[in-house]
Structures are given as C-alpha cells and as structure tokens.
Amino acid sequence: MYEQLKLDNQVCFRLYTASRLVTQAYRPLLEPLGLTYPQYIVLLALWEKDNQLVGELGQRLMLDTNTLTPILQRMERNGLIVRTRGIADGRQTLVSLTRDGVHLEERAKDIPACLTRTWQGEPMPNEQIAGFIGMLDSMINNLKK
Amino acid sequence: MYEQLKLDNQVCFRLYTASRLVTQAYRPLLEPLGLTYPQYIVLLALWEKDNQLVGELGQRLMLDTNTLTPILQRMERNGLIVRTRGIADGRQTLVSLTRDGVHLEERAKDIPACLTRTWQGEPMPNEQIAGFIGMLDSMINNLKK
DNA sequence: TAACAATATATCGTGTACGACATAATCCGT
DNA sequence: ACGGATTATGTCGTACACGATATATTGTTA
Numbered sequence: 001m002y003e004q005l006k007l008d009n010q011v012c013f014r015l016y017t018a019s020r021l022v023t024q025a026y027r028p029l030l031e032p033l034g035l036t037y038p039q040y041i042v043l044l045a046l047w048e049k050d051n052q053l054v055g056e057l058g059q060r061l062m063l064d065t066n067t068l069t070p071i072l073q074r075m076e077r078n079g080l081i082v083r084t085r086g087i088a089d090g091r092q093t094l095v096s097l098t099r100d101g102v103h104l105e106e107r108a109k110d111i112p113a114c115l116t117r118t119w120q121g122e123p124m125p126n127e128q129i130a131g132f133i134g135m136l137d138s139m140i141n142n143l144k145k
Numbered sequence: 146m147y148e149q150l151k152l153d154n155q156v157c158f159r160l161y162t163a164s165r166l167v168t169q170a171y172r173p174l175l176e177p178l179g180l181t182y183p184q185y186i187v188l189l190a191l192w193e194k195d196n197q198l199v200g201e202l203g204q205r206l207m208l209d210t211n212t213l214t215p216i217l218q219r220m221e222r223n224g225l226i227v228r229t230r231g232i233a234d235g236r237q238t239l240v241s242l243t244r245d246g247v248h249l250e251e252r253a254k255d256i257p258a259c260l261t262r263t264w265q266g267e268p269m270p271n272e273q274i275a276g277f278i279g280m281l282d283s284m285i286n287n288l289k290k
Numbered sequence: 291t292a293a294c295a296a297t298a299t300a301t302c303g304t305g306t307a308c309g310a311c312a313t314a315a316t317c318c319g320t
Numbered sequence: 321a322c323g324g325a326t327t328a329t330g331t332c333g334t335a336c337a338c339g340a341t342a343t344a345t346t347g348t349t350a
Contacts, residue, residue, distance in 0.1 A: 001192050001193060001250065002250065002254045004254065004257040004258060005189055005192060005250065005253065005254060005257065006189070006193060007186070007189050007190060007193065007205065007206075009257070010186075010189070010257065011261070011264075011274070011277070011278060011281075012167050012171070012260060012264075013186055013189070014278060014281040014282065014285065015160070015163060015164050015167055015281060016164050016167070016168065016182070016186075017206075017207050017285055018160060018164075018281050018284045018285050018288070019160050019161050019163075019164035019165075020164075020207070020307075020308095021207070021284070021285060021288035021289060022157050022160055022161070022284070022288065023161065023307085023308095024288070024307095024308080025288055026157070027308090027309090036334095036335065036336075037161070037336095038335085038336065038337095039335095041152070041155075041158055041161075044150055044151070044152050044155070044158070045152060047146050047150060048146060048151060048152065053298085053299095054298075054299060054300095055297095055298065055299080060152065061162075062162050062165070062166070063337085063338095064337085064338070064339095065298075065299055065300070066299095066300080066301080066302090066337080066338060066339080066340090067336070067337050067338065068299095069299070069300055069301085070300095070301095070335080070336075071335085071336075073300095074335080085299095086345085089297090089298080089345075089346070090298095090344075090345050090346075091297065091298040091299065091344065091345045091346070092297095092298060092299080092345095093298080093299065093300090105146065105147065105150065108150065109147045109149065109150060112149040112150065112154070112155065113149060115157060116156070118287065118288065119156075119157075119284045119287050119288055120284075120287065121283070121286075121287040128276070128280070129156070131273070131276055131277075131280075132156070132276075132277065132280045133156060133159060135273070135276075135277045136156075136159040136160060136163050137159065138266070139163045139166070139167070139264045139265075140159065140162055140163050140166060141266075142263065142264050142265065142266040143163070143166035143167065143169070143170055143263065143264055144166060165337075165338095168337085168338095169337095169338080172338090172339090181304095181305065181306075182306095183305085183306065183307090184305095198328085198329095199328075199329060199330095200327095200328065200329080208307085208308095209307085209308070209309095210328075210329055210330070211307080211308060211309080211310090211329095211330080211331080211332090212306070212307050212308065213329095214329070214330055214331085215305080215306075215330095215331095216305085216306075218330095219305080230329095231315085234315075234316070234327090234328080235314075235315050235316075235328095236314065236315045236316070236327065236328040236329065237315095237327095237328060237329080238328080238329065238330090291349100291350100292349100292350095293348100293349090293350095294347100294348085294349085294350105295346105295347080295348075295349095296345100296346080296347070296348090297344100297345080297346075297347090298343100298344085298345080298346095299342105299343085299344085299345100300341100300342080300343075300344095301340100301341080301342070301343090302339105302340085302341075302342090303338105303339095303340090303341105304337100304338090304339095305336105305337085305338095306335105306336085306337080307334100307335085307336080307337105308333105308334090308335095308336105309332105309333095309334095310331100310332085310333090311330105311331080311332080311333105312329105312330080312331070312332090313328100313329085313330075313331090314327100314328090314329085314330095315326105315327085315328080315329100316325105316326080316327075316328095317324100317325080317326070317327090318322105318323100318324090318325080318326090319322105319323100319324095319325100320321100320322090320323100
C-alpha cells in the first residue's frame with residue numbers, strides 16, 4: 001500500500017482523534033452545568049463580551065449560522081441567553097446572556113485547569129505548549145477562508 | 146472575567162477549530178470519491194489490513210460501534226465494503242473491501258500530500274512537525290480509556 | 291421609487307458522535 | 321447441560337457540523 005496513506009503517517013487523523021477525545025473529556029465537567037462543548041464555547045465568547053450579533057459570534061467561533069442557530073435556540077430554551085431581533089437592522093439577531101447565563105461563569109471557572117491536567121498528564125514546559133499552540137494557530141490561519 | 150476562561154487562552158478550542166477546518170479541507174478532495182472523512186479513515190484502516198472485525202476497526206480508529214456501525218452501513222450501501230456475520234464467533238461482523246473499495250486507493254493516493262500543502266502553507270521543518278505529532282500522540286494517550 | 295442585488299439569519303437534509311439501551315451469541319461455573 | 325454473566329454488535333435519541341436553500345430586510349440604482 002501507499003506509505004502516505006498509512007494511518008500512522010496521518011497528522012489529520014491524530015488531530016481528529018485528539019479533538020474528539022478532548023470533547024469527551026469535557027463532558028463530565030460540563031454535564032453538571034447542563035452544557036455541551038459547543039454551548040460552552042458560545043458562553044466563553046459571551047462572557048468576554050455580552051450582547052453580540054449571531055454573525056459576530058460566528059466569526060469569533062468560526063462557526064456558520066447553520067450550526068450556530070440551533071445551538072443558540074437550545075441555549076435560549078434552557079434559559080442561558082435571549083435572542084432579540086432587529087434593533088437597528090431588522091435582519092440581525094442580538095444574543096445576550098440571561099442572569100443564569102452570567103452566573104454560570106462562576107461555576108465554570110475551574111474547568112480549564114481541570115481539563116489541562118487531564119490531557120497534559122505530567123505538566124509540560126511552557127515552551128512546548130507554546131509551540132503546540134503556535135502550530136494550531138498557523139494551521140487555523142492557513143485553513144480559514 | 147476569569148483570565149483562564151478567555152477563548153484566546155484555550156488550547157482545546159484551537160484543537161476543536163483546527164480539526165473542523167481540516168475536515169472541511171478534505172471535503173472537496175473526498176467528494177469526487179463519494180466519501181466523507183470518517184468513511185475515508187475506515188478505508189485507510191482497511192487498505193492497511195483488509196478483513197477486520199468491527200471491534201478491531203473501532204480500536205484502530207478509536208471509535209465505538211454506535212458511531213462505526215452507521216458509517217459501515219452507508220459504505221456497504223455504497224458498495225465499498227461488505228459485512229459478513231458470524232465466521233468463527235456468531236457475534237462478530239467481519240468488514241471486507243469490495244473490488245470498488247480496493248480500487249479507490251489508487252484515486253486517493255495524492256490526497257495526503259495535497260492536504261498537507263493546504264494546512265502547512267510554507268513547508269515546515271520536519272522537527273517542528275515531529276514535535277506537533279508528538280504532542281498530539283501524548284494527548285491522545287492521556288485521554289484514551 | 292420600483293425592482294433588484296446584497297446581507298443577516300434561519301431552515302432543511304444528510305452524516306457523524308456518543309451515551310444509554312437492546313439483542314444475540316458465547317462462555318462458564320455448577 | 322443449563323442459566324446467568326460476558327462479549328460483539330446494533331439501535332435509539334439528542335446534539336452537533338455543514339452544504340444548499342429559503343426568508344426577510346436593507347441598500348442601490350436606473
């Protein structure tokens with residue numbers, strides 16, 4: 001068989017697998033908060049800056065509205081956000097945190113450290129982490145449209 | 146807000162995004178072959194070693210049967226594989242390539258190089274790629290059950 | 291200013307992911 | 321040899337992803 005088609009030579013397969021396993025690792029931490037991972041990153045974006053348009057959120061999270069809208073609908077149903085139509089421009093939808101959505105930040109604050117411990121095992125040198133992040137950022141940069 | 150909750154400080158969000166963008170980059174290359182990315186990695190595994198049990202494939206790809214079975218059913222419907230029940234052990238299902246499934250390898254052989262060019266942009270030093278792969282492998286190792 | 295292009299968001303259909311549960315075949319101790 | 325535990329796979333329900341399309345507003349131009 002072609003050497004380049006072997007699974008062990010595939011960077012992308014590792015990326016795909018690592019991403020899935022990380023999302024699985026989030027599950028037990030997010031479930032008590034009633035969140036999925038995509039819902040969690042929507043909240044991360046909103047905790048940084050409340051009252052964002054669907055399009056702004058989409059740019060920040062690199063998700064299109066066909067993915068984002070259903071997530072936002074569930075989050076609204078669960079009382080974490082509200083969506084307000086047409087303030088200046090009637091086409092836009094503004095996404096805002098409810099009191100519940102705001103309060104969840106406090107309960108989420110230890111999740112990042114916990115997850116880092118899980119995937120890192122033994123703490124790694126910062127330089128190595130920085131190299132990893134740099135590679136991911138460069139990949140994302142090369143792939144985004 | 147908590148510094149550790151900022152999106153820019155999240156390794157996992159980058160991983161999730163990079164993985165999604167990579168899968169998107171595969172799409173135009175796989176679509177002419179009538180494949181999705183998960184179907185493609187099933188073929189990678191079968192091109193390496195034909196006639197594998199569902200469980201073996203699952204271990205190799207780190208996917209459980211509840212994900213794998215529907216994928217295999219579609220691939221069987223599309224004539225790429227056949228599933229044979231109960232050879233020695235009546236509980237097992239053996240997955241084998243059809244002639245079409247075998248022939249697809251030829252048409253797929255340039256995909257890895259093409260994708261590497263896409264996400265890498267300027268070719269990177271091998272050492273850097275090796276470090277990246279090492280990090281992903283260590284992550285996968287720490288996260289797998 | 292009426293028609294038409296452009297924009298922002300939503301809907302729809304297909305294909306994953308994955309926890310929970312179901313089913314069927316084998317194993318194992320008595 | 322038989323009944324319960326174990327194992328291999330499949331089914332079901334929910335929630336993403338995402339291409340394609342639809343809908344509703346706003347801009348724009350003749």
